[in-house]
Amino acid sequence: MTDKPIRPAASYALLMPELTAAVKPLGYALTLHGSLCRDLDLVAVPWAEDAAEPQAVVDAITAAIGGWQLHKEHEPAIKPHGRMVYSVHFRNVTGTSLPQGHPYIDLSVMPRAF
DSSP states (O other): OOOOOOOHHHHHHHHHHHHHHHHGGGTEEEEEOSOSSSSEEEEEEEOSTTOOOHHHHHHHHHHHHTOEETTGGGOOEEOGGGOEEEEEEOSOOTTSSSOSSOOEEEEEEOOOOO
């Protein structure tokens, strides 16, 4: 075993089971996207016929990490194909291997189609 610190990518990846479990009951699948260096880029995709509203996904992820939304009044930002983007910030990273400087989840939620 080495004394080297866990890199941010590994720390972020360790969160995936908990985050996936948080959105599954809402009818969403969750996938990683991006480099995992500065932030955790996630894409939530409606998977079930009765998938919840996107804000429910954001709230579930925020609760799972004990986080907060920095720009809640300006979110979501709408991107191509109707993708909705939210920033969910980690509340307390002191003593963790997450990158310092307010690491966050860059969360994209794909729109539901009915």
